[in-house]
Amino acid sequence: MSFPAKRLRRLRTSAKMRNLVQETMLTPNDLICPIFVQEDLKSRIKIESMSEMERLPLDDLNDEVGTISDLGISAIMLFGIPTKKDDSGTSAFDENGIVQKAISQIRSNFDEKIVIMADVCLCQYTSSGHCGIINENKIDNDSSIETLAKIAVSQAKAGVDTVSPSAMMDGQVTAIRKALDDEGFTDVSIMSHSAKHRSSFYSPFRDAAECAPKFGDRKTYQVPFTNAREAMREVETDINEGVDIVMIKPALSYLDLIAETKRRFNVPVAAYSVSGEYALVKGASAQGWINEKDITEEILYSIKRAGADMIVTYFAKSAAKFLQES
Ligand code: PBG
Numbered sequence: 001m002s003f004p005a006k007r008l009r010r011l012r013t014s015a016k017m018r019n020l021v022q023e024t025m026l027t028p029n030d031l032i033c034p035i036f037v038q039e040d041l042k043s044r045i046k047i048e049s050m051s052e053m054e055r056l057p058l059d060d061l062n063d064e065v066g067t068i069s070d071l072g073i074s075a076i077m078l079f080g081i082p083t084k085k086d087d088s089g090t091s092a093f094d095e096n097g098i099v100q101k102a103i104s105q106i107r108s109n110f111d112e113k114i115v116i117m118a119d120v121c122l123c124q125y126t127s128s129g130h131c132g133i134i135n136e137n138k139i140d141n142d143s144s145i146e147t148l149a150k151i152a153v154s155q156a157k158a159g160v161d162t163v164s165p166s167a168m169m170d171g172q173v174t175a176i177r178k179a180l181d182d183e184g185f186t187d188v189s190i191m192s193h194s195a196k197h198r199s200s201f202y203s204p205f206r207d208a209a210e211c212a213p214k215f216g217d218r219k220t221y222q223v224p225f226t227n228a229r230e231a232m233r234e235v236e237t238d239i240n241e242g243v244d245i246v247m248i249k250p251a252l253s254y255l256d257l258i259a260e261t262k263r264r265f266n267v268p269v270a271a272y273s274v275s276g277e278y279a280l281v282k283g284a285s286a287q288g289w290i291n292e293k294d295i296t297e298e299i300l301y302s303i304k305r306a307g308a309d310m311i312v313t314y315f316a317k318s319a320a321k322f323l324q325e326s
Pocket of ligand 1: 119121122123131166167201202203204205206211218273274275276
């Protein structure tokens with residue numbers, strides 16, 4: 001018998017053979033495209049820290065969603081940037097708020113052509129820049145979840161398909177589910193940022209959405225990046241509270257947690273490839289040190305291989321383009 005007997009290279013001999021044995025698939029259907037929409041904006045503005053990402057005025061939204069939908073992308077994730085901030089984050093649940101207007105505009109123009117998801121959080125809307133309401137210099141969990149529930153209901157009234165709480169408050173899924181059901185929105189689903197870690201990978205986003213905390217940090221509510229079992233408890237708690245889709249965030253440094261969530265639980269798993277992951281690729285490719293398309297492809301496939309069923313990514317449009325072409 002010739003040596004070696006086991007030749008794994010046999011299945012790599014041609015492109016067709018490699019296609020045949022490919023284990024992980026990625027299609028535009030798997031992608032969720034974030035959109036930043038800003039109140040009182042006249043024309044698009046570039047986000048410095050996130051090259052090629054822009055803040056959009058309401059008037060540009062139909063064009064943008066049309067492009068995203070034509071690329072075969074399944075869903076959008078809306079983030080609002082309001083003109084006014086206050087202590088209670090009032091503009092987040094205003095029926096005429098920027099996100100509510102965006103949702104109803106997209107709903108009436110695109111109906112079921114795209115899944116409309118919206119971020120449910122307070123940090124863009126509070127003067128403190130924190131994801132909850134401040135009480136005696138602390139982020140007050142229980143009054144914050146009441147407000148998050150109000151935000152979710154206001155988005156449901158506007159026609160959202162899925163609300164996506166990202167505040168990392170305890171009991172946020174319970175509070176939102178109850179409020180939605182009480183108002184008759186039993187079909188509005190919840191994709192919670194279940195295990196959202198305290199991460200330096202969010203810095204470019206804070207510039208994009210003007211939501212940096214004015215004091216302190218988010219360590220009292222976001223999950224420490226050192227704790228995998230704690231992340232699993234967060235996921236499990238959300239499932240017990242009736243979440244529809246769980247999320248691990250960020251993605252690339254957290255592939256172990258995506259895999260573990262997929263292995264342990266039976267709910268759909270989303271991964272959020274965040275602004276810092278995007279910025280690393282953009283920065284290095286702008287220098288010519290890496291090939292943006294090849295790296296993006298490898299990163300997105302690796303997130304799917306780890307077990308993500310869907311990926312929120314700022315590469316959604318560019319990835320959908322190369323996936324359609326390949
Ligand atoms: C805040 C929020 C953040 C992100 C999404 N929602 C920032 C934070 O927690 O500081 C980050 C997303 C990204 O970096 O792409 N609710």
